[in-house]
């Protein structure tokens with residue numbers, strides 16, 4: 150007698166397999182956002198003599214936090230900074246090397262790490278929750294304007310300035326108040342970048358929410 154072949158059940162991936170896949174996907178995304186921030190440097194810099202350049206790279210920093218969340222966003226910026234430290238010309242104007250970490254913009258560079266983390270905290274919170282994304286998959290909360298706008302302002306601008314301005318004052322020997330005043334020149338551009346980052350974040354969630362996982 151022949152037995153009737155039973156349809157095979159699709160096998161669920163095991164928990165360690167899901168975790169491994171998530172880790173690999175995270176690494177790939179961290180690398181992609183480090184590359185994106187580097188690529189935004191190709192747009193060039195508006196040099197401010199002896200001071201800190203106006204750059205589109207802060208847009209990439211905001212997006213890294215908003216899309217990847219606090220830990221991976223900060224990791225993407227850190228990876229970029231490690232590559233810069235090794236001499237890769239990934240900062241606006243094709244700059245790189247250890248020298249940038251003792252120049253007037255050094256504090257802003259470290260502020261980018263904090264900034265991406267703070268943006269990510271506003272949009273993702275500290276932990277992603279398990280849910281309908283699949284068995285064992287972690288998923289971030291849906292971004293809302295109420296999280297995105299203050300997130301970009303506090304993380305993408307305030308947090309970056311909070312580290313950048315005091316370090317710039319220390320390195321240049323300028324008074325803190327004067328340094329803060331000169332940094333107001335960055336504000337219009339940074340507000341535009343924050344608005345663009347909000348729009349891109351909301352549009353990307355609608356078009357491709359998987360990008361946030």
Ligand SMILES: O=C(O)CCCC[C@@H]1SC[C@@H]2NC(=O)N[C@@H]21
Pocket residue numbers: 201202203204205207240241249254255257258309310313335338339
């Ligand atoms: O390339 C560097 O050496 C770092 C540039 C830091 C630029 C700071 S970040 C905040 C503010 N917004 C800008 O467009 N420029 C400054």
